[in-house]
Amino acid sequence: MLKLEAVDAGYGRAQVLRQVSFEAQAGEITCLLGRNGAGKTTTMKAIMGLLPLMGGQVRLEAEMLSALPAHQVPRCGVGYVPQGRRLFGELTVGQNLEVGRFSKPDNEGVLEEVLQLFPRLRERFSQRANTLSGGEQQMLAMARALSLRPKVVLLDEPTEGLQPSMIAAIRDVTETMRDQGVAVVLVEQRVEAILALADRAALLENGRMRGVVSGAEMRDDPSILAGHLGV
């Protein structure tokens, strides 16, 4: 569904990604694994068009995402939950969700669906986003991305710094998305979460691909993951 082919990208003249290729399928969770600085977040920004590609291409089904201006990428059905959440802190919960619906304004019932998935956000609807707790902010970040009814969701460390009950809630929603046929691309550092969720994993090292392993391979031999996690 989402396909990266030989993507080169970076910041200014500093190239970070070299020849990154992998594919994320609908109804599957694809983990993106690598140590800090390996290029996981850079890969996500490159998919979103927030970094200009130096080479290669990104496509979603028939659509060539890498040929579009960045603001048209979400219109094709790509939802982004960035690292550190990056909500519009001065806007209310409701306004954050409204921004999420900008790309697909004809989705009438989507607000109700999203609020059913995250009932806590209904209670906080007219509160400013920066007054929410960390877990609630993460829920809002997920809800904002789901508001455009995405075909692909990019989740960049969604459980970082959250308490266990919140981690479980986020994980439930991730599984719900997968079961609804969304292609999930997940950056995650906790081994047990990766083993439980990942259908496959793309391994990144210093901006280069080190191969793709299936969920079964990882569960048979978790030592594959060593060297691709942590600092």
Add this chain to the structure above:
Amino acid sequence: MDFGPYLMLATLEGAVTAAVLALTASGLALVFGVMRVVNVAHGEFFMLGAVLAWWVTSWLDGYAALGFALALLIVPVMVGVLAALADVTVLKRLSYDPERTIVATIGILYILQQVTLMTYGPDARPVTPPFNTRLALPWVEMADTGLSLYWPWGLSITSYKLAVIGAAAGVLAALWLLMTRSKLGLMMRATEQDRDMALAFGIPVERVYALVFGLGAGLAALAAVLIVPIQQAHYLMGGDPLLLSFIVVIIGGLGSLPGTVLAALLIGLSDGIISVFFSPTLAKIMATVLVALVLVFRPQGLFGASRA
């Protein structure tokens, strides 16, 4: 004249200054808030508004009210479109880099100023106000029978000045509604808070920037059209509004619209009152001292949130 009527007169004159300043400064605050661009050419867009207002009214010589109404409608749009073009051709190419855009807008300042000198010339030219009835204002005094009204000699204001205050208040209210109640306002505020996330959720950030730059310049031009029947149009008139707008925006808190309006009231009213009772120079000194104090004790401005 007694002290009371005198103070009322000074306050009304100050309110006219405050109204025009609030419009000009909110344009500057909007551009800085959303785009993080310090627009040094802002005063020249103000000047251009006044000069174009003279030009447009000169088409309809003899129909002062009609000419002025036309100027009020089209001049802010003309200046706004020009500013949006400057954004697309100059600022966008600099990737809105905070330092380089300062230098670029200084360049725009001189281009606008010198082109105006070459075409419009060095003269100051008046624009006839559309209406200008002198309204005498009453004051109260203690009489034997209790409070009574009387009309002190010299206590008056023109209907045009009252209209300027009303128009500025109306435009500021509309701007506030635009920012807080409309989809466009939501796009601007989202872009202001996180440019990349705005892009990632489908907001065409470059178009929002062009629009905001045009809107900011249009507000300055509108303020100038309103004031030009009182002040005359001149190619060097952009300096004062630029300086005062910076003072207002710094006191109010960079990018905060309510703070900008309140600071404009404070500076405008104190300017009017101090100018009448003491001297205009003292009024400017006081404003500058106030900015210095704000910068020392509350650098984020009276209403600005401190940015980490």
